[in-house]
Amino acid sequence: MHSISNGGDESAAVARVVFRSHGFVRLQWGSRIESGLFLKSLNPIVGDRVVIRDPQTVPWVIDRILERTSLLKRRDPGGGKDQELAANVDDVWIVTSANQDLNPRRLERLLALVLSSGARARLVVTKADLCPNWDDITSMLGSRFQGVPIHLISSWSGAGVSELEATLQPGLTVTMLGSSGVGKSTLTNRLLGDNRQQTQDIRGDDDKGRHTTTSRELFELPGGAFLIDQPGLREVRLTDAEDGIEQVFEDLAELEMRCRFSDCRHQGEPGCAVASAFEAGEFDSDRWDSYQKLKREAEFARAREAKTTRLRDKERGRKMSKMLKRLYKDRERGDW
Ligand SMILES: Nc1nc2c(ncn2[C@@H]2O[C@H](COP(=O)(O)OP(=O)(O)OP(=O)(O)O)[C@@H](O)[C@H]2O)c(=O)[nH]1
Ligand SMILES: [Mg+2]
Ligand SMILES: [Zn+2]
Structure with missing residues (x-):
């Protein structure tokens, strides 16, 4: 190197x-x-x-x-801090499985996370071998995620894997984000041509994974690309993701800007472009709700962050004045 x-x-x-x-x-x-x-x-x-x-x-x-070209992070589910998921990633594969876990709103959330990190995104739908309605899934995702490449694959049968592999090149870094049990480690092993990562059956009763992978790890693939396997994400809370949200819902953000009033709440105001689009039937209201929810969440996070900073400043000020008081007292007593 x-x-x-x-x-x-x-x-x-x-x-x-x-x-x-x-x-x-x-x-x-x-x-x-x-x-x-x-x-x-x-x-x-x-x-x-x-x-x-x-x-x-x-x-x-x-x-x-060295300076990072991209940084994937989420708000730590256990605390208020950010949790870093990986640095210098070029492409993120947002992994979901065809038999369970296919939740477009969750995918939009992950997509916002990825696009705000500086990396590019692909949707990877796994376990195609379990999926009888293959075309329905691709057309549903295709219309909801316009402009995002979609791969339907099976790490078992190998279907779709070589097309995904063809997007790799020497030096490219990829990571995978998705729920536990969707087959991230199985895909890692397939691309490595070696069973390096442990994998485990999902639970029969609720189709959920068991959080088999517990740490992030980077592997060099035979072709010279790098792949980071990740633990399954249970909860994805966004942090600093306004940028990503605007990119995922670019068309809706533009639509909102066409309302007559710049602060239109789209609740029956005159000249509301959102209401007109809705009436014209050219509107996916689930996607609209998803957009509004993520935007509210981002605003809330920002407000909370501002509050924490204010509290921290206040606390710092209090400590400082205490210290000064003590200092003056010591000086009065002639200690220095
Ligand atoms: N039918 C089918 N099963 C698969 C496929 N890929 C993975 N699996 C199975 O799904 C289960 C979970 O796979 P893992 O690779 O451990 O899942 P993971 O995403 O790494 O899970 P965590 O490490 O917990 O986040 C295993 O039993 C795999 O054999 C596939 O293409 N088809
Ligand atoms: Mg795993
Ligand atoms: Zn409006």
């Missing part, structure tokens, strides 16, 4: 983060994969390109992280 000049230090090299756990990472540099160490403040994530100090000394030590 390429060396870069790093203040005259010829031994410095750019490696890729293939795995991250709390205190350490696994890094790939050329054909070598080694453990790596980093300062906590750096926070490298899977997919990052990092400068390592000296490839001759193991464990490798990360000096700095």
Whole structure:
């Protein structure tokens, strides 16, 4: 892999983060994969390109992280923070299965996440072998997700896999996002030509996956592309995704702008372009509802963020004035 000049230090090299756990990472540099160490403040994530100090000394030590070309993240379901899913991803495969889990609103949510990250998106519908109404699914998705490439595949029979593989090229980085049990790891293994990832039957009673994959990991595929397998996403809450939402619903955003009043709420106001489109029957109201819901959620998240920042500033101010008070008191007492 390429060396870069790093203040005259010829031994410095750019490696890729293939795995991250709390205190350490696994890094790939050329054909070598080694453990790596980093300062906590750096926070490298899977997919990052990092400068390592000296490839001759193991464990490798990360000096700095190169600027990311894209960053996938969601709001952490456990807390208010963001959870990073991968960096420097070119294409994201939004994976859903044909037998369950095919929920267009959920896919729109994922698509907004992807498009706001700087990556491109493809829809990958798995388990085509279980699916008798193949054409219905593709035409439904095709009309709802115009402009997004759709692949119907089976990792078991191999149907559709070579078309998907044809979108890969050396150096391209792909990751997969979707619910547990949709077959992300099975597809990873198929593309690797090797059973590296553990897979597990979904539960018979409710068709749900078992969260078999528990960490993100980057693999180099035989053709030279990189694939990051991800744990299944149970909940996808968006963060900083206004951009993505506007892209997913570009036509509806434009429609709204044609209303007579710029603050039209589309509830019977005169000159409402949304109402006219609805009456003309050229309107998917489920998709409209999905758009409104995601927009409200994004506004709410932004308001909450602003509030947290205000609270944090207030708290900081309080601590500072306490500190100053103590300082003055000490000075009065002649302690310094
Ligand atoms: N019929 C059929 N089953 C499949 C196909 N691909 C995967 N499966 C099965 O679906 C189940 C779940 O597959 P996994 O690959 O473990 O799913 P996953 O998306 O990685 O799940 P998590 O790691 O929990 O997020 C396994 O029993 C697979 O064998 C397919 O193309 N057809
Ligand atoms: Mg898996
Ligand atoms: Zn209106």
